[in-house]
Structure formats: structure tokens, C-alpha cells
Amino acid sequence: MFQFDAIIPWLSYLSQGTLMTLALAFFSASFGLLIAVMVNYLRQTGKLANVLAFYIDLFRGTPLLLQLSMMYYAIPRLISGVLNSVFGLEMMLQLSPFQAAIITFSLNSGAYVSEIIRAGMAAIPKGEIDAAKSLGVSKWHIFKDILLPVGLRNSFPSLINELITLIKESSIVSLIGLLDLMRRQQIVTAQTFLYFEPLLVVGIIYYTLVKLISFTGRLVERKWLYAYRT
């Protein structure tokens, strides 16, 4: 019934997709976190409130697939067209699938993570912030030394959740031809006419990755993050 021996030669090819999936998740999560931190700092200062709200609404309110298609197919052409018609520049901008994926996932993740961190910061007792203010601590130092470190710790389980989501959701890059885990499964299926076996292998790899991340997350929480609470 099963032909696992037929996909053994493809195992190394499939597992190479793991690196692509991990790279996408790692870079997008890192840039997304950076964006979210900047969004929250700007929110503290009260600047650009409408722009920030629009950014978050936009990326939470439209499908990721639409955003990725926009970033890969539409936006570079739009910019090229504008440069051409306004400045007379003859150039055809094009993002690589990897660049388009990283930019889209970072912006998308940044929108969600902004809200996750906001919730983590909101859980900090107002009195602690008042105490810092009463000592003459500046807004920037309050953000950097109290709101951010404690807010990130409070949000840590949700941030791990977001990383897990990125690992799995990044599989839509197969639609713009990036050779991640899912895309490689499709290629193996096309070559071997087998569905179940490569899907099972890829499923096990995803599951193992997620399991490793959640295990590491728990370990970090227990050993380091909440030492001051227990």
C-alpha cells in the first residue's frame, strides 16, 4: 500500500526545504519583532497614531496570500510604472521571491506582534510607570528599561505562537516558486506520483520543528524569563 522506499532518495531534497522554511520564519519573525517594537515606541510618544492604526488594520484585514501577491507581482510593477511616467526612468523593478516573502511576512507579522506586545505592556501595573516617572526617568528610558523588557516577557508565549504560525503559514511561498518544504513536496509528488508519503514526511518535519520551538520556549520561560516571579 505504501511506497516509502520510493521517496527515500528524495529525503535529502525534502529536508533542504527545512532550511528555507526556517530562514523565512527566522528573518520574518526578527524583522516583524523590530517593526512591532518601533510601532509600540511610536505609540507611546503619541506620534503617527493614525498611520500606525492604518498599517495594523491593513495587514490584519487582508489575506496573507493577497499581500504576498501584491508584494511580488503588483507593487514592483506599480513603482516601475510611476518611476517611468513621472521621472522618465526606464527600469523594471523586480523582487526575488525570497525578498518579497521576507518583506511581506515581516510586515504582516509586525502588525500582529505589535498588538501582542501592546497587550504585554498593558499588563504592567501603572504604578510601576508612575514610580519611574516620579523619579524623573524619561519616556525613552521607561520604554526601553521597563515597558519593553517586561512587555516582551509578558508576551513571550504569544510571541512563540507567532513564530510557530510563521513556520506554517510561510508555506504559501510555494505559490511564488520558492523552494520551501511544501514546494519541494509538490515537486516530489510530481516526480513520483506519490501523495501520502512525501506529505507525511513533510508533516513530520513541520511537527518536529514546532515541537522543538515550543519545547525551547517553555525552557526559556522556566529557566530565565520568569525567575523574578516564582
Added chain:
Amino acid sequence: MLTVHNLSHAFEDVEVLKGIDLTIEKGTKTAIIGPSGSGKSTLLKCLNHLVIPTQGDIVYQGTPITQENVMRIRPHMAMVFQGFELFSHMTALKNVTYALEVVHQKSKEEAEKIALDALKEVGLEDKKDAYPMHLSGGQKQRVAIARALATKPEMILFDEPTSALDPEMVAEVLTVIEALKSKDVTILLVTHEIGFAKAMADRMIFMKEGEIIVDQPTSDFFQSDHPDLTQFLSKIYHA
């Protein structure tokens, strides 16, 4: 040193402070008492603009306190809160060194030396590496007092420093505050510990419904026959 003129504050439609006038001289120890909701804590928080007054002036050492310059005045006017409000992710030592480093521009070594002295003063040198979570209420409040003292403030605002404590921990905190009686620092103390206020303060103020009702030297304060004050004191003594 500090002059308050016609200070009012309203939370939405509720007037919490109604035209307070008050002058605090340098080095004096003033206690404010009064029933819950009388505006005592709000008055203290208006002084360092943690609550921004809706009306009135506050002049500190000749400088009117505004939103713009309050950051320069706060480092000289420390505050001790009812709920301690220690930075939960910092050790006792870091809680004390933090403002010294980022506000008073001390080096790490210098800040630690000052902080250790301050912790010693409140009897908690051995708890320097403990996080607030691992300290008792009384110990937390003593660290908070050390945090305030370490910055060598000209004035300290105590906002009901013992109200959130278990009864057996009140004395250890009051002892630490009482030690400040002989020092130059100006103290404004909101408290429900009438006996302590009597021993600590040279002047006492009774507030009710956002107004100062009685304001007298401690020796005369308890002789006052103002009906609101006598009624308040009788409630406390019969509690």
C-alpha cells in the same frame, strides 16, 4: 519651598480637589490626614504632575511646575507609594541604582555604592539581590524608601506608605520613616496612622471632600474643635 495656589482637579465631572492653597517650608514635616476620597493622594500626585491639575499653580523653589519642566523637578522630589511600586523585573539593588544611573548620571560603581548605603539605612543590605516578588510587604516598602532616599531628594512625598501592609509590618516601615525626622529633607506624608503622624509631623492638615479643613501645627491640631475633624478622629480612635 513649595507653594500651591488655587489647585483644583476633576476626574470627569467629579471635583476631587477644590481650590487648594498650601505652602510647605523647607525641612518641615507635614502630615495630611482625612477620610478616603478626600483628595489627599491626588494632591500629592498633582505636586509632581503624575496627575495633571485642571487648574491652579504649583511653584517649587521659585519655579512654576509645568508639563515642560516637571522632568527637571521630579529628581528632587521623590515619592513613596501605597503599593510600593518597585520595578518587578529588577533586584532590590537595581531598583535603587536605576534612577541614579539613568537620571542622576552616576556610574554603575558609584550608583551601587550609594544604593548599598541606602539599603543599609533601611536594614536591607542582605536582600540586595532579591527580586520584589521574594520580599515581604514591609521589605518592599523599605526598598522603595531606599530608592527614594538614594537620590538625595530635597523633598519626599509619602502616599499612605503603610496602608497596604499587614499590621505586623507597619512598625518596621514607620521606624525607617521616623529616622528622617531629624534630617533636612522636607516631608509631606499622607497617612492613616494618626499616632505616627502626631509623632513625626510638626504640622498637620485635615482634608475633606477636596478641601483643606484644618491646617495647624501638630501641637494645636489635636486641640481643634472643628466638628469634621473631631468626628473623623473619633471614628479612628473607636475603630
